[in-house]
Amino acid sequence: MVEKIRSPAELEKLRSEIIARRDPKKRIITACASTGCSALGARKVIESLKEEVKKRGLVGQVGVKEDEVEVKETGCLGFCELGPRVIVYPEEVPYFRVKPEDTPEIVSETVVKGKIVERLLYADPTTGEKARKLEDIPFYKHQLRLLLKNNALIDPKKVEDYIALGGYGALSKVLFQMAPEQVIEEIKKSNLRGRGGGGFPTGRKWETTRNAPGEPKYVLVNCDEGDPGAFMDRALMEGNPHSVLEGLMIGSYAMGANEGFIYVREEYPLTVENITTAIKQAEDCGLLGGNIMGSGFNFRVNVHRGAGAFVSGESSALMAAIEGEVGEPRPKYIHMAVKGLWEKPSCLNNVETWANVPLIILNGAGWFRDMGTKNSSGTKIFSLVGKVNNTGLVEVLMGITLRDLIFKIGGGIRGGKRFKAVQTGGPSGGFIPEKYLDLHIDFDELTKVGSMMGSGGVIVMDEDTCIVDVTRYYVDFLSKESCGKCVPCREGLRQILNIFKRICSGLGEEGDFENLEDLSELLKEASLCALGTTATNPVVTSLTHFRGEYEAHIREKRCPAKVCRALVAYYIQPEKCQACMKCSRSCPVDAIIGDKDTIHVIDQEKCIRCGACYEECQFNAIEKISPPTPPPPRRGIKVIRKKKRE
Amino acid sequence: MVREISLKIDGKEIKAREGMTILQAAKAKGIEIPTLCYDEQLKPYGACRLCTVEIVKEGRRRMVVSCVYPAEEGLEVEANNEKVRKIRRLILELLLPLLPPPSDTVTGPIETLAEKYGVKKSRFKAELTNCTLCGHCVRYCTEVKKANAICFIGRGTERQIAFVPELAPNHCLACRECFSLCPTSKMVDSVEGIRGVCSLSIPISEKIKGK
Numbered sequence: 001m002v003e004k005i006r007s008p009a010e011l012e013k014l015r016s017e018i019i020a021r022r023d024p025k026k027r028i029i030t031a032c033a034s035t036g037c038s039a040l041g042a043r044k045v046i047e048s049l050k051e052e053v054k055k056r057g058l059v060g061q062v063g064v065k066e067d068e069v070e071v072k073e074t075g076c077l078g079f080c081e082l083g084p085r086v087i088v089y090p091e092e093v094p095y096f097r098v099k100p101e102d103t104p105e106i107v108s109e110t111v112v113k114g115k116i117v118e119r120l121l122y123a124d125p126t127t128g129e130k131a132r133k134l135e136d137i138p139f140y141k142h143q144l145r146l147l148l149k150n151n152a153l154i155d156p157k158k159v160e161d162y163i164a165l166g167g168y169g170a171l172s173k174v175l176f177q178m179a180p181e182q183v184i185e186e187i188k189k190s191n192l193r194g195r196g197g198g199g200f201p202t203g204r205k206w207e208t209t210r211n212a213p214g215e216p217k218y219v220l221v222n223c224d225e226g227d228p229g230a231f232m233d234r235a236l237m238e239g240n241p242h243s244v245l246e247g248l249m250i251g252s253y254a255m256g257a258n259e260g261f262i263y264v265r266e267e268y269p270l271t272v273e274n275i276t277t278a279i280k281q282a283e284d285c286g287l288l289g290g291n292i293m294g295s296g297f298n299f300r301v302n303v304h305r306g307a308g309a310f311v312s313g314e315s316s317a318l319m320a321a322i323e324g325e326v327g328e329p330r331p332k333y334i335h336m337a338v339k340g341l342w343e344k345p346s347c348l349n350n351v352e353t354w355a356n357v358p359l360i361i362l363n364g365a366g367w368f369r370d371m372g373t374k375n376s377s378g379t380k381i382f383s384l385v386g387k388v389n390n391t392g393l394v395e396v397l398m399g400i401t402l403r404d405l406i407f408k409i410g411g412g413i414r415g416g417k418r419f420k421a422v423q424t425g426g427p428s429g430g431f432i433p434e435k436y437l438d439l440h441i442d443f444d445e446l447t448k449v450g451s452m453m454g455s456g457g458v459i460v461m462d463e464d465t466c467i468v469d470v471t472r473y474y475v476d477f478l479s480k481e482s483c484g485k486c487v488p489c490r491e492g493l494r495q496i497l498n499i500f501k502r503i504c505s506g507l508g509e510e511g512d513f514e515n516l517e518d519l520s521e522l523l524k525e526a527s528l529c530a531l532g533t534t535a536t537n538p539v540v541t542s543l544t545h546f547r548g549e550y551e552a553h554i555r556e557k558r559c560p561a562k563v564c565r566a567l568v569a570y571y572i573q574p575e576k577c578q579a580c581m582k583c584s585r586s587c588p589v590d591a592i593i594g595d596k597d598t599i600h601v602i603d604q605e606k607c608i609r610c611g612a613c614y615e616e617c618q619f620n621a622i623e624k625i626s627p628p629t630p631p632p633p634r635r636g637i638k639v640i641r642k643k644k645r646e
Numbered sequence: 647m648v649r650e651i652s653l654k655i656d657g658k659e660i661k662a663r664e665g666m667t668i669l670q671a672a673k674a675k676g677i678e679i680p681t682l683c684y685d686e687q688l689k690p691y692g693a694c695r696l697c698t699v700e701i702v703k704e705g706r707r708r709m710v711v712s713c714v715y716p717a718e719e720g721l722e723v724e725a726n727n728e729k730v731r732k733i734r735r736l737i738l739e740l741l742l743p744l745l746p747p748p749s750d751t752v753t754g755p756i757e758t759l760a761e762k763y764g765v766k767k768s769r770f771k772a773e774l775t776n777c778t779l780c781g782h783c784v785r786y787c788t789e790v791k792k793a794n795a796i797c798f799i800g801r802g803t804e805r806q807i808a809f810v811p812e813l814a815p816n817h818c819l820a821c822r823e824c825f826s827l828c829p830t831s832k833m834v835d836s837v838e839g840i841r842g843v844c845s846l847s848i849p850i851s852e853k854i855k856g857k
Binding site for chain 2: 309311326328330331332333478479480481482483484485486487488490491492493494495497498511515518519522525526527528
């Protein structure tokens with residue numbers, strides 16, 4: 001057990017001791033133990049790596065002993081679809097899609113002989129070129145990883161790892177060399193804006209809380225990340241919990257708070273585990289708790305597990321939940337920074353915002369401000385998902401264009417399809433069409449085109465996506481995740497969803513345009529909280545940029561992307577059908593009529609449009625059509641014209 | 647010492663006590679702002695949004711609910727402009743589908759307001775729940791009676807009102823004070839009336855007897 005640190009000098013001493021103990025040439029195998037890779041079997045890979053190393057060590061082959069090789073469990077590097085990920089140091093050879101069977105080879109070749117196992121490297125899908133370093137992979141090459149960088153090097157369950165990389169140096173600097181006002185001034189100068197969605201200047205928020213009357217004051221971390229497909233906060237909290245904790249403590253010192261809350265959603269068990277461990281370890285070594293580092297500053301932090309409500313990410317709802325009330329927004333016109341948790345001044349920032357703080361303190365406000373765009377400094381972590389070749393977490397400089405994000409980092413659209421739209425900011429973000437692909441991503445630019453930064457979700461859609469259908473999905477999501485308290489949000493979303501259900505089933509009416517517009521306006525103007533005021537962003541932006549698609553659904557009863565079930569039909573092209581019976585066997589409702597040597601016909605009355613036959617047909621004889629009016633089956637049963645099978 | 651402040655509502659200069667909401671200040675001077683979920687005995691709830699007004703502050707316009715927003719010195723309030731009226735009309739159009747068609751003899755506050763704002767018929771699909779989830783019953787039971795026998799369950803469009811099975815049998819039959827607060831007039835204060843629909847469409851009497 002580490003002794004309690006009683007001064008900055010002792011922290012530095014501990015740091016140099018940890019570093020001195022480490023042999024830079026030591027072979028370290030790091031493996032991602034985060035949620036994504038674990039789901040893909042990382043646990044088994046890690047166990048088998050450890051086993052393998054132990055076995056080798058016992059044999060004592062080629063001079064590599066057990067204690068000379070370390071298997072380290074680290075956080076997420078973002079390229080989750082290629083997990084489990086393993087990197088061998090000091091060469092930094094990255095391996096992807098590692099299976100337990102691969103571990104003997106990794107140990108015997110790379111660890112022992114320093115040879116690369118080619119087949120486990122990342123291969124560029126177009127050139128086939130293998131990547132021997134992380135930076136050689138296009139997905140990583142165009143990123144700037146300030147916050148996520150250390151996820152590769154740190155075992156989140158070991159505070160030493162964080163300290164070795166300079167951890168808690170910013171806290172030490174703040175506690176012993178800076179007055180609270182100076183800290184706030186520094187954050188203000190850095191131009192840091194809230195990463196949780198609103199983009200409010202962090203320094204100004206801190207100042208408000210500091211100056212607000214009332215004691216005690218509270219600081220809070222919002223890790224209630226509920227957007228479908230988003231996991232940036234999880235990756236940070238899971239992979240580098242101490243960075244969030246350090247940021248939180250710096251903030252608490254600056255604002256004069258002595259107690260903090262970390263609101264983590266219950267659906268993130270590993271996050272809860274890692275942050276709880278981190279708190280315990282920081283306390284054990286005197287970096288958290290009473291008289292931190294001998295400075296006289298006290299800080300206590302509690303982990304609050306959310307009960308699984310999307311709306312609890314809203315600030316007043318989050319605080320209500322911590323107080324033990326139902327997690328729903330309260331009608332208030334006073335900022336939480338002034339009157340929040342238990343009516344006391346409370347500063348709530350997102351995980352990523354807090355994690356930026358130690359970096360700003362160590363490197364200076366100027367360093368941070370000069371990165372990114374004029375109004376949005378620093379980097380931003382995005383969760384890039386959807387129909388792109390490379391999906392995962394990416395950290396980029398603010399101001400990168402959507403095109404670079406999607407095509408350079410994301411590797412373009414899957415299957416060579418055409419880009420249709422990108423939706424940023426989670427379920428309440430807007431759709432951005434192709435004409436804005438060169439937009440420079442920052443808080444204000446995204447707002448200008450009707451979308452938002454949100455917490456950083458980026459969902460890419462291709463030509464096969466029906467915008468009307470996706471909008472319906474978001475409205476459905478929000479209508480269920482709204483708290484249901486205020487009339488515009490609850491009843492408005494209910495009626496909007498009704499309208500979308502009708503449109504998607506071919507019952508759209510001309511008046512729907514006006515009704516959707518009126519309701520969208522109402523939600524924006526009159527809802528109680530931000531969930532309601534932003535809920536119709538997808539509706540408004542899709543109506544603006546993809547009106548034609550709505551018109552096709554409403555006027556022509558046609559779904560151009562052939563997604564909406566009621567508006568498509570499957571049709572067997574007689575000239576292509578080989579009467580193989582495969583489709584009829586796959587049909588769950590026996591809707592395909594046909595025998596051997598007889599061309600098959602789909603009974604449209606019976607067909608439930610499940611698409612099973614479409615998937616099954618090897619001759620591409622089945623086509624999807626919209627509007628669903630296939631030519632009537634020819635009378636009498638045709639004999640097939642058999643093609644030459646050579 | 648309560649300070650007196652002055653603000654403007656619909657161009658009229660009015661005086662109010664500090665700590666009052668816009669709605670209270672307006673009511674005190676006889677300026678009408680429609681409400682549904684507001685009740686003097688209860689904490690402001692801000693859910694029906696009918697009392698939405700537009701305020702002008704430091705040159706910036708903003709829609710706020712007057713039952714929560716504090717009356718501030720120098721504040722300009724437009725309590726009945728076209729934008730505000732449009733919001734109210736649309737809210738009423740969203741509330742009407744929750745109620746049975748106005749063939750009944752009973753005309754509740756929603757129907758009266760709808761008539762006043764010229765909403766003859768809602769263009770939206772009927773969602774007959776008989777309940778606007780204004781929460782009068784729940785809040786009265788919690789805040790005034792402190793019995794906590796009624797609560798909200800579910801969220802979003804699935805939000806409902808429910809009687810707490812462990813508590814309702816002990817309180818509800820003898821109390822029934824929430825019935826008269828219900829704006830849809832569907833909780834009627836008579837034993838037979840209980841068989842009328844409550845918000846959950848479950849006859850309360852049965853629910854209570856069943857225990």
